[in-house]
Amino acid sequence: MVKVTHLLFDCDNTLVLSEDLAFEACAEVLNRILAANDIPDRYTGSQLIADFVGMNFRGMLHALGAKFALKISPEDEDKYVKDEEDQVIATLLQKAEPCVNCTPVLDELHKEGKYGLAVVSSSALRRVQASIKKVGQDVYFPADHVFSAATSLPKPTSKPDPAVYLFACEKLGKDVKECVAVEDSKSGTLSAVRAGIPVMGYVGSYHGKEKQEEMKKALLKEGAYNVMTDWTEFRTLLAEFEKAEKL
Structure with missing residues (x-):
């Protein structure tokens, strides 16, 4: 398990x-x-x-x-x-607005306290902090749990380089296999996969069902383990990781 x-x-x-x-x-x-x-x-x-x-x-x-x-x-x-x-x-x-149905899921996860929660982004740290603060999600992510490939690393980089994920795991004191990454892009998915972190894809922010299906296939091709189209699917798909014997 x-x-x-x-x-x-x-x-x-x-x-x-x-x-x-x-x-x-x-x-x-x-x-x-x-x-x-x-x-x-x-x-x-x-x-x-x-x-x-x-x-x-x-x-x-x-x-x-x-x-x-x-x-x-x-x-x-x-x-x-x-x-x-x-x-x-x-x-x-x-x-800025939150992704549809995202904040209630974060709120539930935060209240349960079962998982550590972190943000791992390519964007500059100030931008990430401004985004999550604007939509009220900063309460779920302590400052030392927000990581930026552009700002946090000794040498700035960008996804699909796996450096920011490896850095985040090191700072969190976690093995990559103890984590699940949630990504919406090919470069982000590839970044986590290259770091050895299992990935749940998310395509709900893409416009139209055709584009969502296209991106779902693309993220799976890049190595995502599964893909959600809406945040209401999160807990069901997370359970798939926890039941898997081998990823």
């Missing part, structure tokens, strides 16, 4: 409906960078979601730098990351 002691949640579009808002703000910053470098291409928020969902802004800068042969100094990179973070946080603090 598998003893699950900790639940590790991605934040964006897993706990908080933040991706659409964040990518709109992110696109504005990226387009300013492209314009400043005389590159005519421009992005919309939806185009960034299609290309970079699950990746933090620093990761996007590296990807775009490779695509457009764009040379960004470390100093400018840090400035752009801060600009994007400020713009996204301002938007989230105004408009």
Whole structure:
């Protein structure tokens, strides 16, 4: 039997409906960078979601730098990351909402006290903290149980790199097999899988049943053990991990 002691949640579009808002703000910053470098291409928020969902802004800068042969100094990179973070946080603090049916599940888990709860995100720590605070979920996650690939690590990175999950498990004092990760993206799923952590996928934040089915197949292909389309399925699917003899 598998003893699950900790639940590790991605934040964006897993706990908080933040991706659409964040990518709109992110696109504005990226387009300013492209314009400043005389590159005519421009992005919309939806185009960034299609290309970079699950990746933090620093990761996007590296990807775009490779695509457009764009040379960004470390100093400018840090400035752009801060600009994007400020713009996204301002938007989230105004408009962010919790994922449908998520908060009641977190509240139940918190009251039971059976599992340790943590957030493991690619996004900057300030952004994650702003998101969960705006929707009232910060009460479920102590400050030392919120981890960011962009901020918490000695060397910033982004999912699908497994570093942030390995770091979180180390800080929590838990073996990866004692944890279950909840992820909505391919990069996030792959990050946890590469760390050796069993994954429950979540596709409820994707628009339309067709897209949800497409992403369900994609997350399973990346190694998710099972996938929920609504948070009301969480306890049933969590039980599958606890009953499994081998993952």
